[in-house]
Amino acid sequence: MNTLVSHQHNRNVLAALPLPGRIGKPSVDDIYPRIFDAILEQRIAPASRFTEESLGDVFGVSRSIIRRVLARLSHQQVVILRPNHRPQVAAPDLEQTRQILHARRLTEQTLVRLACKTPQPQDLRRLRELVEQEQRCLDRGERGPAIRLSGEFHLQLAAMAGNAPLAQFLGSLVPLTSLALARHEIKSRRHCAWQEHLAIVEAVEGGNANEAARLMDEHLDHLEQKLKIK
Incomplete structure (x- = not known):
């Protein structure tokens, strides 16, 4: 059917x-x-x-x-x-996804550093809420919502950076990454570890730009590995 x-x-x-x-x-x-x-x-x-x-x-x-x-x-x-x-x-193939993740890496390295400058309590609270929602979805085996919430985490973090053009550019990349994960990473329930998101939040909250950038780079490495494009 x-x-x-x-x-x-x-x-x-x-x-x-x-x-x-x-x-x-x-x-x-x-x-x-x-x-x-x-x-x-x-x-x-x-x-x-x-x-x-x-x-x-x-x-x-x-x-x-x-x-x-x-x-x-x-x-x-x-x-x-x-x-x-x-x-x-849409159905992005693996080569398109490789290019998308390369663009995300360049963009998110800048955005996460900017987000570390003056993190606001309400923004950090929203990030933690998204991580908690993602964790609950993964625990219930709700893979689709978990993928979407993971993307929303990255977009919320970008919004904190205070650079609208970069955040808008990332907004064109994250949903396509979600589609690729849904299509090509079928066997795994955990497309994106919520623990990694939480570690990024803690680095941002502490204003540790170098640590936040390192964690983001490692996080995107894991995405590439799960999609078998690295």
Whole structure:
């Protein structure tokens, strides 16, 4: 069966992530992580044929909400949108991923050093929350959400650096890395160790730029090894 062909199958497979305590209609911010998680868990695969209507039916929201979510995913290069074509999930190959990780290494070395200059308590608290959420997802075997949260950790760290162009550039690289991890690192439950993220937070909190940069470099080394591109 082609993914997202049968509406009943869709509801059984994709509508598995409730919105606990949600009052009123779901928003773009509610639906975005659910669709991204479904992509990362390959419940919406690169070869899938889906439409705004089918996704709206699955998640119980209007096409306008789905359209805005897809536009956000398209901006992140996760979904390919072309006129007169159905949306398509991107599928970066290993060579593209190698280049993406090289660009990330150059960018994140600068960003993590900048983040060490004046770390704010609320930013550090948000980083720790993301690490805790990632850990819980990994403990529950929820690989897709863990991959997404790992990416959000890196983007939050970039936002702390105070350099908007670099943070924006990283924002174009992290979602593609997540796609590559979801596609090529299937057998491992732990695509990215939360302990490494926590160690980076502690270095940033202490203002230790050299240690933070070293830990980030080591962390990206591990990503390359897990993708077998190093």
